[in-house]
Amino acid sequence: MTTRRDVLRAAGLGTVAATLPALAFAKAATDTRFVLVILRGAADGLAIASPYGDDDYRKIRGELAIPAPGKEGGSLKLDGMFGLHPSLAGVHEEFNKDQALIVHAVASPYRERSHFDGQDVLENGASDVGLLRDGWLNRALAPLGGSLGHEIAIAMAVNTPLVLRGENSVTSWAPSRLRDVEESTIRRLQDLYAEDEFFATRLAQAVNSQEIAGSEAGMPDMRYRNRNAEQVRTMMQATGRFLMAEDGPRIAVLEAGGWDTHANQGTTNGTLANRLAGLDAGLVALRESLGSMWSDTVVAVVTEFGRTVHVNGTRGTDHGTATAAILLGGAVNGGRVLSDWPGLGKSDLYEGRDLMPTTDTRSVFKGILADHLEVPRSVIESSVFPNSADAPQMRNLIRG
Amino acid sequence: MKNTTVIAANRFGLGARPGDFDIVDRNPQSWLLDQLQGPSRTPKDIRKLPHSSTVLIEIRDLRRAERELKRAASDDPSADQVRNYGKTARAHYSRQISARYRTAAATNHPFHERLVHFWSNHFAISADKQPLPTIAGLFENEAIRPNVAGNFGDMLIAVEQHPAMILFLDNQRSAGPDSALARRANRRNKKRDLGLNENLAREILELHTLGVDGGYTQQDVTTFAKVITGWSVGGASDTGRFAEGDPGRFEFREIIHEPGAQTLLGKRYAQKGVDQGEAVLRDLALHPATARFLATKLARHFVADEPPAQLVDKLARAYLETGGDLTAVYTALVQADEPWREIHTKYKTPHDFVISAFRAFDHVPDKTRFVISALDTMAQTPFRPGSPEGWPDTAEQWGGADGLYKRIEWCNTVARAIGSRARPEELGDAVLGSAMSATTRKSIARAESSVQGLTLLLASPEFQRR
Numbered sequence: 001m002t003t004r005r006d007v008l009r010a011a012g013l014g015t016v017a018a019t020l021p022a023l024a025f026a027k028a029a030t031d032t033r034f035v036l037v038i039l040r041g042a043a044d045g046l047a048i049a050s051p052y053g054d055d056d057y058r059k060i061r062g063e064l065a066i067p068a069p070g071k072e073g074g075s076l077k078l079d080g081m082f083g084l085h086p087s088l089a090g091v092h093e094e095f096n097k098d099q100a101l102i103v104h105a106v107a108s109p110y111r112e113r114s115h116f117d118g119q120d121v122l123e124n125g126a127s128d129v130g131l132l133r134d135g136w137l138n139r140a141l142a143p144l145g146g147s148l149g150h151e152i153a154i155a156m157a158v159n160t161p162l163v164l165r166g167e168n169s170v171t172s173w174a175p176s177r178l179r180d181v182e183e184s185t186i187r188r189l190q191d192l193y194a195e196d197e198f199f200a201t202r203l204a205q206a207v208n209s210q211e212i213a214g215s216e217a218g219m220p221d222m223r224y225r226n227r228n229a230e231q232v233r234t235m236m237q238a239t240g241r242f243l244m245a246e247d248g249p250r251i252a253v254l255e256a257g258g259w260d261t262h263a264n265q266g267t268t269n270g271t272l273a274n275r276l277a278g279l280d281a282g283l284v285a286l287r288e289s290l291g292s293m294w295s296d297t298v299v300a301v302v303t304e305f306g307r308t309v310h311v312n313g314t315r316g317t318d319h320g321t322a323t324a325a326i327l328l329g330g331a332v333n334g335g336r337v338l339s340d341w342p343g344l345g346k347s348d349l350y351e352g353r354d355l356m357p358t359t360d361t362r363s364v365f366k367g368i369l370a371d372h373l374e375v376p377r378s379v380i381e382s383s384v385f386p387n388s389a390d391a392p393q394m395r396n397l398i399r400g
Numbered sequence: 401m402k403n404t405t406v407i408a409a410n411r412f413g414l415g416a417r418p419g420d421f422d423i424v425d426r427n428p429q430s431w432l433l434d435q436l437q438g439p440s441r442t443p444k445d446i447r448k449l450p451h452s453s454t455v456l457i458e459i460r461d462l463r464r465a466e467r468e469l470k471r472a473a474s475d476d477p478s479a480d481q482v483r484n485y486g487k488t489a490r491a492h493y494s495r496q497i498s499a500r501y502r503t504a505a506a507t508n509h510p511f512h513e514r515l516v517h518f519w520s521n522h523f524a525i526s527a528d529k530q531p532l533p534t535i536a537g538l539f540e541n542e543a544i545r546p547n548v549a550g551n552f553g554d555m556l557i558a559v560e561q562h563p564a565m566i567l568f569l570d571n572q573r574s575a576g577p578d579s580a581l582a583r584r585a586n587r588r589n590k591k592r593d594l595g596l597n598e599n600l601a602r603e604i605l606e607l608h609t610l611g612v613d614g615g616y617t618q619q620d621v622t623t624f625a626k627v628i629t630g631w632s633v634g635g636a637s638d639t640g641r642f643a644e645g646d647p648g649r650f651e652f653r654e655i656i657h658e659p660g661a662q663t664l665l666g667k668r669y670a671q672k673g674v675d676q677g678e679a680v681l682r683d684l685a686l687h688p689a690t691a692r693f694l695a696t697k698l699a700r701h702f703v704a705d706e707p708p709a710q711l712v713d714k715l716a717r718a719y720l721e722t723g724g725d726l727t728a729v730y731t732a733l734v735q736a737d738e739p740w741r742e743i744h745t746k747y748k749t750p751h752d753f754v755i756s757a758f759r760a761f762d763h764v765p766d767k768t769r770f771v772i773s774a775l776d777t778m779a780q781t782p783f784r785p786g787s788p789e790g791w792p793d794t795a796e797q798w799g800g801a802d803g804l805y806k807r808i809e810w811c812n813t814v815a816r817a818i819g820s821r822a823r824p825e826e827l828g829d830a831v832l833g834s835a836m837s838a839t840t841r842k843s844i845a846r847a848e849s850s851v852q853g854l855t856l857l858l859a860s861p862e863f864q865r866r
Contacts, residue, residue, distance in 0.1 A: 158800060158803045
């Protein structure tokens with residue numbers, strides 16, 4: 001059977017390809033899957049994985065402290081020190097199967113408190129804002145293969161986030177409610193764009209994504225009350241479709257907003273708990289849609305920085321420094337909380353207000369790139385994270 | 401027709417309507433600068449909107465009714481009113497969006513209107529947070545629009561004292577640690593609801609004035625946050641201290657203001673009350689880092705993603721020499737040679753793209769839903785950039801594959817839904833002029849239907865750039 005994609009390839013991509021230099025339809029060099037989930041707005045690591053075993057925690061967090069495991073509304077036990085937020089039941093289940101890992105007191109090298117700059121550093125992989133204009137994950141794609149029409153990485157967004165922007169071709173996709181465009185119009189546009197590389201490349205990528213996703217994917221069911229959660233869930237499902245497609249991408253980046261809890265953050269219930277429940281349902285949906293590929297998958301959930309240890313005047317928390325990261329998937333060497341715990345005593349805090357970072361987020365990323373995606377160490381150190389000797393690669397994050 | 405005509409109408413303006421080139425062609429530079437002369441004109445659709453304080457009072461009353469109903473029995477017949485809250489909020493948002501895009505589609509002063517949008521994005525608020533969807537458009541009209549051709553310092557003060565900005569960045573209850581109310585609460589050992597919030601202070605320094613490299617420190621942020629404690633909104637709660645003041649309007653609350661002189665960026669501010677914050681804002685407006693930051697953003701918006709350094713210098717100089725006179729800066733921009741060297745140097749944002757399509761079709765949108773859903777699909781929902789940084793302004797950030805595909809889908813949709821009586825090639829000449837390539841002309845001419853021809857025109861590289 002001839003699919004629309006074949007027709008378009010025959011009719012259009014040839015034209016596009018002819019105008020582009022050195023086009024090679026190489027197969028991806030990796031068959032493992034990696035999903036990066038960026039929580040924008042600074043998610044509170046002290047609520048995601050609360051250090052109930054630290055005597056200072058309840059004192060310093062007061063009304064926003066999550067109760068210890070076993071108490072009413074308490075966290076889900078990870079070990080003798082940490083508990084997972086009760087909204088993250090799905091992640092906890094994976095943890096109990098040794099397929100989820102928490103890294104605590106992590107931070108990028110960024111030490112100020114602007115969301116935008118914090119996200120910039122988290123995504124550019126440099127030691128400071130604006131030092132690199134492209135994203136670390138894009139730079140890591142070079143040795144992994146992939147090419148125009150066969151991109152190895154996809155941004156699950158209309159606009160590609162910085163972490164995936166750069167020299168290596170990536171694709172992007174987000175759901176649409178608009179009617180399909182006739183094939184003949186697409187074909188004519190491919191001709192019209194042939195002399196303009198900017199447009200030609202992007203159209204070729206988009207045509208491929210349309211074929212994989214189909215027209216209905218990712219449309220949230222608006223009957224659900226928690227729309228945010230429903231959106232996360234459907235996007236995770238669509239991500240699964242892309243990652244499972246033959247010839248499809250192997251790496252996906254998703255974003256979820258709404259973590260900037262300056263006011264009325266809540267504990268077991270409330271704003272943050274709702275966001276976490278949505279994230280948890282999304283991660284479960286992703287696992288389900290990946291089926292047997294789950295055993296070769298790593299999902300990393302990260303945020304630009306953490307939040308203040310103290311509660312502010314509006315029952316929320318302000319911009320802080322270190323936070324927690326979640327790794328999950330069948331390839332993760334899980335069931336552990338990795339943390340050189342800095343403590344919450346007054347003198348332990350960064351600038352007297354934030355959780356002190358003890359692990360560089362880049363160390364976590366390096367561990368995933370090296371041991372899961374098998375990016376050569378020399379590439380990681382020279383181009384993915386240049387000048388990052390102070391952030392050594394974490395070992396044993398991935399199952400051996 | 402001159403290339404400068406196409407640049408004036410399409411890059412400085414909001415996109416040519418059929419016939420516009422004839423007018424612009426007489427003198428493109430004057431056509432732009434004349435739009436800034438005379439008293440500020442409020443467009444018809446915008447004059448009809450209520451004042452933000454009126455809306456905030458209405459919203460407050462609806463919320464109060466909602467709370468009371470929650471306390472009362474659930475079978476209360478007026479429970480409909482509660483559901484009305486969401487409906488009312490959406491209706492306000494929708495009316496304001498309608499006025500904004502109808503104005504943009506119909507205006508004869510598209511350069512002026514573009515500047516309103518530019519500054520409103522510079523001072524971005526994001527309507528993700530209640531009650532901002534109900535006043536986001538009003539904020540633009542009340543704080544930005546009247547000052548767009550005036551002095552930056554005046555715009556800055558109008559913006560930072562507008563309830564929308566104060567509520568967006570949580571300043572309404574930010575209390576100085578030594579303020580009268582905090583000291584009283586401390587004595588009673590009850591400081592739950594009182595504390596300093598640095599959000600507004602940080603964004604003023606980072607995003608509104610100096611820029612992130614502007615040479616301030618975390619200490620400056622904290623000090624500035626203390627300076628603007630008490631900048632609040634009247635009637636911000638039902639009872640108690642925060643109920644005082646003219647509801648829905650700027651209210652200075654002495655009782656939570658940090659008393660005493662403060663030293664910021666090396667200068668001591670001994671003023672009392674609201675004057676202290678205004679003095680800081682006046683100085684920030686005149687700071688060389690602010691001049692450079694604003695000049696760079698303007699040059700990026702009007703010329704190229706990588707703004708020419710010499711142009712930035714010219715604009716910053718015009719700004720500093722006139723003490724922040726924005727019309728002087730725009731004049732320097734329009735009279736510089738850099739903007740006129742190349743045609744169509746900028747990839748349109750979805751906002752630009754949608755407005756220019758309406759203008760090309762000479763269509764003033766009457767269905768707001770159509771406008772909002774278009775921009776939503778292309779990931780630029782009006783007044784919802786998601787952060788105070790506002791929308792990005794480069795092809796790198798808007799140029800994703802999916803973003804392009806959504807545009808193509810929308811071109812097809814709008815060509816069907818609205819269309820034009822003009823023949824597609826003639827329309828191309830009328831709105832792209834000398835920017836239209838031979839390839840595009842040929843492609844449009846060979847289209848199998850008028851809908852397809854119009855789709856190809858809107859989706860052409862030339863139309864997607866400005």
